[in-house]
Amino acid sequence: MSDRLLLPRRRFLRIAAAGAGTGLLAGCDALSNRTGFIDVLSAAEPLNRTAQRFLSGDRLVREYPANMISPSFRPNGSINPQTLEYLALKAQKFAGYQLRLRGLVERPMEFTLDALRALSSRTQITRHDCVEGWSAIGQWTGVPLAQLLGLAGIKPAAKYAVFHCFDDLSNNGSRYYESVDLRDALHPQTIAAYALNGSPLPVANGAPLRMRIERKLGYKQPKYVHTVELVDSYARMAGGKGGYWEDLGYDWYGGI
Numbered sequence: 206m207s208d209r210l211l212l213p214r215r216r217f218l219r220i221a222a223a224g225a226g227t228g229l230l231a232g233c234d235a236l237s238n239r240t241g242f243i244d245v246l247s248a249a250e251p252l253n254r255t256a257q258r259f260l261s262g263d264r265l266v267r268e269y270p271a272n273m274i275s276p277s278f279r280p281n282g283s284i285n286p287q288t289l290e291y292l293a294l295k296a297q298k299f300a301g302y303q304l305r306l307r308g309l310v311e312r313p314m315e316f317t318l319d320a321l322r323a324l325s326s327r328t329q330i331t332r333h334d335c336v337e338g339w340s341a342i343g344q345w346t347g348v349p350l351a352q353l354l355g356l357a358g359i360k361p362a363a364k365y366a367v368f369h370c371f372d373d374l375s376n377n378g379s380r381y382y383e384s385v386d387l388r389d390a391l392h393p394q395t396i397a398a399y400a401l402n403g404s405p406l407p408v409a410n411g412a413p414l415r416m417r418i419e420r421k422l423g424y425k426q427p428k429y430v431h432t433v434e435l436v437d438s439y440a441r442m443a444g445g446k447g448g449y450w451e452d453l454g455y456d457w458y459g460g461i
């Protein structure tokens with residue numbers, strides 16, 4: 206679990222911050238400035254200061270035992286994308302797929318599926334709630350988005366993560382997209398998932414990669430994701446409301 210990587214660092218940072226305030230670190234000029242100290246730590250850590258700011262005090266959603274996994278995870282929305290770029294990748298069993306990290310990152314990066322599978326993963330059994338009135342419990346495996354964004358480096362101006370998808374749900378040349386704030390992007394249960402119930406993600410559920418952002422409703426769980434873009438605003442994107450369904454009137458926050 207990624208938490209194991211993250212928790213000791215969080216604890217360390219809290220101790221460091223507390224120490225700076227109580228004079229525990231007095232006498233050490235290099236550490237006397239809290240911001241400076243965190244910067245020093247960041248240089249040696251995959252997550253930078255912007256990431257760390259969002260990592261404290263986030264509640265986890267409930268995770269379920271394996272015997273509660275739904276026999277089949279109902280697919281919804283796009284279930285078989287027909288855009289040319291998607292069909293080309295699917296024809297090669299997604300061998301040429303890359304997840305791209307773009308926008309307000311220090312280092313734009315790409316990850317093949319093999320590269321993603323080689324990173325440390327998180328597996329979680331959670332309940333998906335669709336506003337159309339159904340729920341399903343599934344086991345998802347993927348890479349914590351915090352880990353990926355930590356590798357790319359988050360620029361201080363970044364406020365939102367936008368997920369760009371391959372599918373054209375309304376069949377008008379547009380593409381499904383979604384966005385969340387950095388707090389949800391960096392939440393420990395937010396993962397770029399490549400497996401459902403122990404098997405590669407089926408096409409109907411978002412192959413080869415979809416997000417699980419577990420504190421959010423179904424429409425904020427983008428499937429067929431090719432790019433994660435960090436932005437300071439989503440106002441100039443598509444309909445300006447931060448997501449496919451948001452542009453049609455749904456709530457942007459979409460929490461459960």
Ligand SMILES: Nc1nc2c(c(=O)[nH]1)N[C@H]1C(S)=C(S)[C@@H](COP(=O)(O)O)O[C@H]1N2
Binds near residue numbers: 278282336409424
């Ligand atoms: N790219 C993309 N992501 C999407 C959708 C979609 O149509 N396209 N539908 C959303 C909705 S409304 C729901 S309920 C879930 C459904 O996920 P599932 O197909 O795995 O059940 O995906 C969400 N993510």
Ligand SMILES: [Mo]
Binds near residue numbers: 281335336337424
């Ligand atoms: Mo949904």
